[in-house]
Amino acid sequence: MMSLARAISDLNEGLVMDLVKHRLEMGATPLDIVEECRTGMIEVGERYSRGEYFLGDLVLSAEIFQGVMQVLAPALDKKTAPKPLGRIVFGTVEGDIHDIGKNITISLLRCHGFEVQDLGVNVPPDKFVHSLNETGASILCLSILLSSCFEALRRTVSLVRLFDREKKIKILIGGLVNEKVREYSGADGWVTDARRGVTICQKWMGVL
Amino acid sequence: MADEIKQLFEKRLGRYQATIALEKTDRMPIATGSNYFAEVYSGNTKQETIYDSEKWLRAEEAFIRDFPEVDVLRNNRIWGPLYDAVGCKTYKLPGRDLSPRTQFQFVEDEYMKADEYDVLINNPLEFMMDRLLPRVLGELAEPGSIRARMALLKGGMAQVMMSQIMRNRSLYLEQKLGMPQPMTGFFLAPFDALADVMRGLRGVLLDIYRQPDKVLEACDVLVDEMVNLALATADPLKRYPIFVPTHKACFLSPKQFETFYWPSFKKTMERLIEAGYTIRAYLEGDWGHHLHHLLELPRGKVLCDIDNQGDIFKAKEILGNHLCIAGGIPDSMFILGTPQEMRERVKLLCETVGKDGGFIINGGCNIPYDTKPENYRAMIDAIIEYGTYDSSIDPKPLTGQAEESETPPLKMVTPWEVKLAELGDVQGDENLIRKPWELLEIMGYTWIWQWVL
Numbered sequence: 001m002m003s004l005a006r007a008i009s010d011l012n013e014g015l016v017m018d019l020v021k022h023r024l025e026m027g028a029t030p031l032d033i034v035e036e037c038r039t040g041m042i043e044v045g046e047r048y049s050r051g052e053y054f055l056g057d058l059v060l061s062a063e064i065f066q067g068v069m070q071v072l073a074p075a076l077d078k079k080t081a082p083k084p085l086g087r088i089v090f091g092t093v094e095g096d097i098h099d100i101g102k103n104i105t106i107s108l109l110r111c112h113g114f115e116v117q118d119l120g121v122n123v124p125p126d127k128f129v130h131s132l133n134e135t136g137a138s139i140l141c142l143s144i145l146l147s148s149c150f151e152a153l154r155r156t157v158s159l160v161r162l163f164d165r166e167k168k169i170k171i172l173i174g175g176l177v178n179e180k181v182r183e184y185s186g187a188d189g190w191v192t193d194a195r196r197g198v199t200i201c202q203k204w205m206g207v208l
Numbered sequence: 209m210a211d212e213i214k215q216l217f218e219k220r221l222g223r224y225q226a227t228i229a230l231e232k233t234d235r236m237p238i239a240t241g242s243n244y245f246a247e248v249y250s251g252n253t254k255q256e257t258i259y260d261s262e263k264w265l266r267a268e269e270a271f272i273r274d275f276p277e278v279d280v281l282r283n284n285r286i287w288g289p290l291y292d293a294v295g296c297k298t299y300k301l302p303g304r305d306l307s308p309r310t311q312f313q314f315v316e317d318e319y320m321k322a323d324e325y326d327v328l329i330n331n332p333l334e335f336m337m338d339r340l341l342p343r344v345l346g347e348l349a350e351p352g353s354i355r356a357r358m359a360l361l362k363g364g365m366a367q368v369m370m371s372q373i374m375r376n377r378s379l380y381l382e383q384k385l386g387m388p389q390p391m392t393g394f395f396l397a398p399f400d401a402l403a404d405v406m407r408g409l410r411g412v413l414l415d416i417y418r419q420p421d422k423v424l425e426a427c428d429v430l431v432d433e434m435v436n437l438a439l440a441t442a443d444p445l446k447r448y449p450i451f452v453p454t455h456k457a458c459f460l461s462p463k464q465f466e467t468f469y470w471p472s473f474k475k476t477m478e479r480l481i482e483a484g485y486t487i488r489a490y491l492e493g494d495w496g497h498h499l500h501h502l503l504e505l506p507r508g509k510v511l512c513d514i515d516n517q518g519d520i521f522k523a524k525e526i527l528g529n530h531l532c533i534a535g536g537i538p539d540s541m542f543i544l545g546t547p548q549e550m551r552e553r554v555k556l557l558c559e560t561v562g563k564d565g566g567f568i569i570n571g572g573c574n575i576p577y578d579t580k581p582e583n584y585r586a587m588i589d590a591i592i593e594y595g596t597y598d599s600s601i602d603p604k605p606l607t608g609q610a611e612e613s614e615t616p617p618l619k620m621v622t623p624w625e626v627k628l629a630e631l632g633d634v635q636g637d638e639n640l641i642r643k644p645w646e647l648l649e650i651m652g653y654t655w656i657w658q659w660v661l
Binding site: 122148150 | 300306413417459543576
């Protein structure tokens with residue numbers, strides 16, 4: 001039989017759900033199933049990097065993964081979950097309500113073992129600071145599509161730096177950004193591609 | 209004075225039209241479709257642009273005074289009171305849902321259910337009236353209630369008020385300021401009509417896998433509706449391109465695009481071009497994999513705006529001398545760059561992409577709100593310096609084919625023939641009754657479909 005990871009990587013939704021059901025009946029632990037799905041999701045990211053998949057495929061894979069998680073959620077024991085690779089706070093900056101890029105990146109990050117706190121869209125700077133304090137996250141990801149929000153981006157980074165004088169928190173911006181925007185905002189890195197965002201976070205955590 | 213203004217108007221319009229048609233003209237036009245910078249140039253809030261038409265016009269008057277080299281300036285934006293009257297949920301508006309200085313934004317949701325394709329396919333109008341509008345327009349949530357009926361009344365009245373405002377604006381811009389429009393009228397690619405307000409991106413992507421035939425059938429049905437919407441809202445004199453923003457193509461693989469997006473989009477555009485119109489298409493996101501399809505359209509009839517995520521040099525290479533393109537300046541350069549950087553960028557673009565015409569320098573489908581005036585000034589000065597082709601040419605509006613093509617009849621719910629049969633016969637001049645009847649029918653029909661945008 002085809003592996004669950006392969007079915008996910010092929011975006012074969014019907015087969016994925018059948019396999020998940022079958023694996024549960026066969027006595028597999030929910031955690032094993034999640035791990036297999038993650039492997040499949042990572043492969044989806046690779047296929048995107050190779051130009052084989054497109055944005056829509058990433059959105060679809062995240063949908064399928066979420067569907068699996070919904071089935072497994074009641075049975076998942078949080079205590080036995082593996083230690084996360086790192087903690088990330090993620091949100092779209094104040095004034096901007098776009099979320100597609102953010103959602104794709106978050107689902108990829110989670111599949112690569114990061115614990116991500118998703119603050120949603122139109123997030124005011126102080127809310128990011130509050131969440132960073134609360135979670136102890138070492139990476140902040142800021143999503144932005146509107147050029148009218150560069151100022152909100154800069155304000156957010158400034159406020160975070162004010163509370164993080166030792167610069168322990170790394171800040172990554174993504175969306176409609178470039179080196180100029182990064183420089184203006186004071187962030188540590190910029191990406192326009194979700195897969196590349198994961199790589200940078202992995203580097204910052206010292207796993208690459 | 210009036211003559212001078214008319215000449216100025218004709219010169220600007222002629223320059224813009226010639227560039228779209230890939231014909232020779234005196235210089236590269238300064239012709240952004242969405243000049244957000246102009247709207248707030250005088251210090252207006254973004255709320256004032258959509259709620260206070262007088263202030264909006266004054267802002268643009270100030271803008272034109274300081275940047276008289278600009279060739280077109282846009283009319284027909286969202287008018288807040290119409291959206292409030294019907295409780296439109298698809299936009300967050302500055303001053304209402306967002307701070308007055310934040311820009312309006314589209315909010316996507318799944319307003320059409322996955323199992324409703326047949327309703328849309330079999331009777332699009334019924335689908336709109338009974339399913340979509342009560343969900344998208346909050347005031348219509350309980351069809352038949354007094355509040356819902358009242359909202360329809362108010363919605364119709366607000367539409368007439370808005371049309372009056374936009375008409376006056378357009379005339380003022382034309383007759384007092386000599387300023388043509390970058391586009392008039394609008395439509396969507398059928399796939400976007402389905403994917404934006406109806407199913408949403410998530411929904412439509414799932415449908416592509418789960419019920420591809422239904423998606424295709426729905427797109428086919430929507431061709432007629434989008435053609436009708438475009439023709440009903442377009443410039444009757446056919447001077448200006450019809451506007452189409454494209455939203456979901458950038459998410460699709462080449463195969464998905466070819467199968468689901470392109471055929472119905474192409475058909476829609478072909479019919480508008482046959483009716484004597486040109487089109488201004490915002491190719492939002494990265495269209496790199498899809499651009500070559502546009503070569504299937506007639507030469508010089510579509511102006512393509514290349515977004516920041518796209519590559520203007522590649523676009524030029526592909527579309528070459530077939531269609532006019534616009535873009536080339538990263539939005540961030542307007543906001544964070546320097547006049548020197550702007551000048552260098554414009555020079556580069558003029559010497560490469562723009563050297564043989566058929567090119568308009570622009571940001572990514574817009575000039576950003578937060579543009580620094582000195583950067584905008586630098587862009588204009590550099591265009592005049594490096595983008596002048598032949599000063600001896602005196603641009604004049606194009607005449608000919610557009611006027612000759614006939615506009616197809618527009619859609620109505622109750623055509624005059626039906627009404628006439630009910631009346632039996634009319635005693636006086638039938639045309640005096642028929643024409644306003646049909647006009648109101650067309651306006652009503654258009655009103656219903658505008659909410660897909």
